[in-house]
Amino acid sequence: MLTLKQIITMLHQKGHKVTPQRLAICEILFSYKSHPTADEIYKRVSQKFPTISLSTIYQTLNLLMKLGLIQELGFPNISSRYDANTSPHIHIICPKCGNTQDYEDKKFEELWSKFITKLNFKPIGQRLEIYKYCDKCSKIG
Numbered sequence: 395m396l397t398l399k400q401i402i403t404m405l406h407q408k409g410h411k412v413t414p415q416r417l418a419i420c421e422i423l424f425s426y427k428s429h430p431t432a433d434e435i436y437k438r439v440s441q442k443f444p445t446i447s448l449s450t451i452y453q454t455l456n457l458l459m460k461l462g463l464i465q466e467l468g469f470p471n472i473s474s475r476y477d478a479n480t481s482p483h484i485h486i487i488c489p490k491c492g493n494t495q496d497y498e499d500k501k502f503e504e505l506w507s508k509f510i511t512k513l514n515f516k517p518i519g520q521r522l523e524i525y526k527y528c529d530k531c532s533k534i535g
């Protein structure tokens with residue numbers, strides 16, 4: 395995962411402004427492995443920048459995606475989540491609330507990367523997902 399400093403350098407190199415708002419969004423994405431939704435980012439950033447709009451959040455997310463710095467984890471009935479770790483890794487996802495956690499298994503990830511490189515094409519994306527109700531949702535039933 396890139397550091398905040400590397401992100402700033404990259405944005406500058408590509409000719410993008412690094413506003414304090416953008417920086418705050420990056421900070422949330424790159425400093426925690428929390429896979430936040432746009433709403434969650436909005437709630438946290440607006441504590442510091444009360445005038446920020448949700449569309450600024452989406453614009454920044456789209457920019458970071460275009461630069462390949464984050465990946466979007468989209469789901470059919472729940473909000474997308476955003477991940478600053480763009481290398482292939484396993485997610486454990488609650489299908490009810492979308493709670494997403496990384497699951498570390500280096501051996502499997504190596505094996506998967508080898509398998510991907512053996513393909514005769516370059517995939518446009520890949521997802522490694524395991525579904526499980528989170529503690530909160532399994533209590534509700």
Ligand SMILES: [Zn+2]
Nearest residue numbers: 488491528531
């Ligand atoms: Zn859940």
Ligand SMILES: [Zn+2]
Nearest residue numbers: 477479485496
């Ligand atoms: Zn992840």
